[in-house]
Amino acid sequence: MAIPKDARIQLSPEDIPKRWYNIAADLPNLQPMIHPVTKEPVKEEDFKAIFCDDIIKQELSKERYIDIPEEVRDALISLNRPSPLQRAYRLEKYLKTPAKIYFKREDMSPLGSHKGNTALAQAYYNANAGIHTLTTETGAGQWGTALAMVSNLFDIKTTVFMVKGSFxxxxxxxxxxxxxxxxxxASPSEYTDFGRKVLKEHPETSGSLGIAISEACEMAAKDEHTCYALGSVMNHVMLHQTVIGEETLQQFGIGEIEPDYMIACVGGGSNFAGFTFPFLREKMAGKHKDCEIIAVEPKAAPSLTKGEFKYDYGDTAGMTPLMMMYSLGSQYIPPAIHAGGLRYHGMSPLVSAAFDQHKISAVSYDQTDTFAAGITFARTEGIIPAPESCHALKCAIDKAIECKEKNEAKTIVFNLSGHGLLDxxxxxQALEGTLPKSGSD
Amino acid sequence: MAIPKDARIQLSPEDIPKRWYNIAADLPNLQPMIHPVTKEPVKEEDFKAIFCDDIIKQELSKERYIDIPEEVRDALISLNRPSPLQRAYRLEKYLKTPAKIYFKREDMSPLGSHKGNTALAQAYYNANAGIHTLTTETGAGQWGTALAMVSNLFDIKTTVFMVKGSFxxxxxxxxxxxxxxxxxxASPSEYTDFGRKVLKEHPETSGSLGIAISEACEMAAKDEHTCYALGSVMNHVMLHQTVIGEETLQQFGIGEIEPDYMIACVGGGSNFAGFTFPFLREKMAGKHKDCEIIAVEPKAAPSLTKGEFKYDYGDTAGMTPLMMMYSLGSQYIPPAIHAGGLRYHGMSPLVSAAFDQHKISAVSYDQTDTFAAGITFARTEGIIPAPESCHALKCAIDKAIECKEKNEAKTIVFNLSGHGLLDxxxxxQALEGTLPKSGSD
Structure with a gap:
């Protein structure tokens, strides 16, 4: 038995992509963000209180490609980029499926997730603009961890508002x-007006991503050398994550891989967008016609499968612009689930538009099923996936079982957005049988 | 700024070494293990109660090279081998040192440490021999985790006795x-005679590696389809870990790296041996003459720097053979420190012999200093090291500071044996300033 060539397809540091892909150039009918007060489409200057100029330009850009600064490419090495694309031979064998299953390894970052990809781009541009502090929110903790780590690389400070339940x-x-x-x-906190207001009205609240975003934005708006950094949802975040998908395309070329399914979990949408948008560009250009691109969400926060496509706020306080997106309502606080990173009321406007235009599909799972998939993966492939990533994995396993039933040797590729060693x-609970079901059918 | 070529030197799965290096072929005057009852040198059959034949052969072998089975090489991919050799540019800059600092990335295994390298070799040979269960001890938990994971790859069960304090x-x-x-x-447990005996005499004990080893050996000896697997100390474990050092030699070739210091932490000695023995083979053959090979131990268990070179038991109960090694005495229970993997009374006989023959040197540190080094590494290189690995790191930083003082551009290479996300x-405690000092000068 020789080591199979596609057991792990890896790239070199020089293969780190040289430009990000901006799908806003290729998706028709994108609706502008609306200012929460004037109700007019937002302009560059509307963002200046919380974002630096380069980030604002990227947020509003319609350029198809944006160059990745060399300093950012260099720093991506610290996140162990490029990340390998690996074949799940042992999982295939366990499932007795004729399908091929590949997974992209965002778990190999020292941060344990994909979140660093945009964190360091944001830290870089803010440091260049003379910003000394970034504020942000975090749910499960992955994003706050990522920003905390990368801010050191660019000599910047970070303040994180972490949803109290997770904290x-x-x-x-x-x-x-x-x-x-x-x-x-812990958010809501005593450090912002909005936090104090929420605490007064709901002293026992376990918080939400929406509340934490409001707090982080408020703190950024009040100091001219402080900006806000967001871990998902907005266009520039999706942009920075496309290094995942650009690497994956290189790896498809090397491994001569033609996927039938591209699968990733969605909360705010960033690992999904990063993984699939470069591929979707190729698909929109006429390649990979038969491949289905699937967004997997938790039943506890099913914005694509149960939400409404409408203008809504990104936060709870109504401080952010209104975005055209699938949403469960900005006042919706999802039930507690372990996949804190998927616990968001809305969905990236770019992912939402792609879904509305039937370019991608969506499915939702309960966490009892996703953790069972995670345990199977740990016992076959040796990696304990993040609760969020278990959603993509569960869908991949379901497709592999379908292939077994139909005796079809399809190719399934999913994004392992992170590992679960911190969750x-x-x-x-799953092992003890005490994991609560979340969400309903 | 282009990405420097030595930022990360990586190899491909095909570069996984094809044979292990057995330093027992090259170290003179190695003393045999002595049977605890007969006091005669141990023979193959003496081990049969707890080890399978292939492991016994490797333990007693004087062959310089032993082929790595293809199944084991294939499984090493699941541990993300080969692991990268990386340059710590940001740490160098922070220290303002002219030294070059490289580190080998054993933290990239999904297990978070180097322990899987021998775990899967042991699981493979035992599965081949028809063994259905492996028993073992674990201190910090790294070794128990490793054996638990790899046993799945070879359809074998694992029972772990974890030192109660760590548990x-x-x-x-x-x-x-x-x-x-x-x-x-948790060890001592009610599941073995020895565990029950210890519990009766010391009901409040937090246990020790020595006690846990006794329990695991007892359970293995009582069932013919159960064998024992050890995570360090013995010759076959050192052997299996040499994949680390063989890869490192390949990477030195690619990066044209000539080290002045090779540094790793030591508890039982396995990550140190794995990292340095292939290099030491080259050094004994006349290359790399000026390189110092340094074993770094905790002041809480300073077997090399404070112990005696003598025959001693590997466990507390006196069930194991007597081994010629540096030891603090088999009844010595080291004070609690966070680097549980270094909390052992003895030292690998091969590492001990190399030290006795002045082929390597040793130094010890207090955990307050090693965690401070870990925090520096996290804030520069972005990786939170395991408490054990912080010992090697601390020594590397001290050497880099020496280089700064003397204005010498030396090359320092250390083994990052694991990450600290589970510790x-x-x-x-280090951040709060409540970390207890351990050991004395």
């Missing part, structure tokens, strides 16, 4: 964020 | 081991 349930995240030298507050409590 | 302090380790499908008991409590 209490995951004290290790606080330790990691502090180890990287950043400050982290083990869900696995403990 | 209580690190509940997440139990979750991981269970997620991989293995059983884990964050020590970092929390």
């Amino acid at each position: 209490m349930a995951k004290p290790l995240r606080k330790t990691i964020i502090n180890t990287y030298g950043a400050t982290v507050y 083990l409590y869900g696995y403990e | 209580m302090a690190k509940p997440l380790r139990k979750t991981i081991i269970n997620t991989y499908g293995a059983t884990v008991y 964050l409590y020590g970092y929390e």
Whole structure:
């Protein structure tokens, strides 16, 4: 038995993509963001209180490609980019499926997830603009960890508002964020007007991403050398994540891989967009015609499968622009699930538009099913996936079982957006049979 | 600024070494193990109660090279081998040192440490021999996690005796081991005669590696289809870990790297041996004459720097053979430190012999200093090192500072034996300033 060539398809640091792909150039009928007060389409200057100029330009850009600065490419090495594309031979064997299953390894970042890809681009541009502090929100903790780590690379400080429920349930995240030298507050906090207001009205609340976003934006707006950094949803975040998908296309070429399914989980949409948009560009240009691109969401926050395509706020306080997106309503607070990174009321406007235009499909799962998939993956491939990534995995396994039933040797590729070593409590519950079901059919 | 060629030197799956290096062929005056009852040199049959034949052969072998089975090479891919050799540019810049600092990335295994390298070789040989269960001990949890994971790859079951102090302090380790499908008991346990005896005499004990080894050996000896697997100390474990050092030699060739210091931490000695022995072979053959090879131990268990070179037991109960090694005494229970993997009374006989013959040197550090080094590394290189690996790192940083003082552009290479994402409590204490000093000068 020789080592199969596609067991792991890896690239070299020089293969780190030289430009990001901006799908806003190729998706028709994109609706502009609307100013929350004037109700007019937002202009560059509307963002200046919270974003630096380069980020604003990228957010509003219709350019198809945007060059990745060499300093950012260099820093991507610290995130272990390019990440391997790996074949799940042992999982295939366990499932007795004729399907081929590949997965992209965003778990190999020292941060444990894909979040660093945009964190360091944002830190770079802000540092260049003379910003000394970035504020942000975090749900599960992945994004706050990412920004805390990369801000060191560009000599910038970070303040993280972490959804209180996660903050209490995951004290290790606080330790990691502090180890990287950043400050982290449980949200709602006493450090902002909006936080104090929420605490007064709902002193027992476990918080939400929407509330934490409001707090981070408020703090950024109040200091001219402080900006806000967002971990998902907005166009520039999707843009920065496309390094995942551009690498994947290179790896498809090397491995002569023609996927039938491209699968990723969605919360705000960034790992999905990063993984699939470069591929979708090729598909829109006439290639890969038969490939289905699937967004997998939790039943607890099913914005694509149960939400409405409408203008809505990105946060709870109504401070952000209104975005045309699939949403469960900006006041919706999803039930507690372990996949905190998917616990968001809305969906990236770019992902939403792609879904509305039937360029991608969507499916939702309960966490009891996704953790079971995660345990299977751990016992076959040896990797414990993040609760979020278990959603993509569960869908990939379902497709592989379908292939078995139909005896079809299809090719399934999913994005393993992160590992679960910092989110083990869900696995403990799953093993003990005490994992609560979340969401309904 | 272009990406520097030595930012990350990576190899391909095909470059996974084809044979292990057995330093027993090259070290003179190695003393045989002595049977604990007969006091005669141990023979193959003496091990049959706890080890399978292939492992026994490797343990006693004087062959310089032993072929790595293709199944094992294939499985090493699942541990993300070959692992990269990376340059710590950001740490160098922070230290303002003219030294070059490289580190080998054993943290990139999904297990978070180097332990899988021998775990899967042992699981492979035992599965081939018809063994259905492996028993083992674990201190910090890295080794138990590794064996639990790889046993799935070869359809074998694992029972882990985890030192009670660690078991209580690190509940997440139990979750991981269970997620991989293995059983884990706090040691001393009620499941063995020796465990019951210890519990009766010392009901409040937090256990030790020596006690846990005794329990695992006892359970293996009582069932003919159960064998014991050891995570360090013995010759076959050192052998299996040499994939680290063989890869490193390939990477030195590619990067044209000539090290002045090779540094790794030591508990039982396996990551040190794996990283340095292939290099030491070259050094003994006349190359790399000026390179110093440094073993770094905790002041809490300073077997090389404070121990005695003598015959001693590997465990507390006196069930193992007597080994000629540096030891603090088999009854010595090291004080609690976060680097549980270094908390052992003895030292690999091969590492001990190399030290006795002045082929390597040794140094010890207190954990307050090693965690400070870990925090520096996290804030520069973005990786949170395992508490064990912080020992090697601390020594590398000290050498880099020396280089700064002397204005010498030396090359320092250390082994990052694992990441610290599962051992964050020590970092929390370090950040809060409540980390206890351990050991004395």
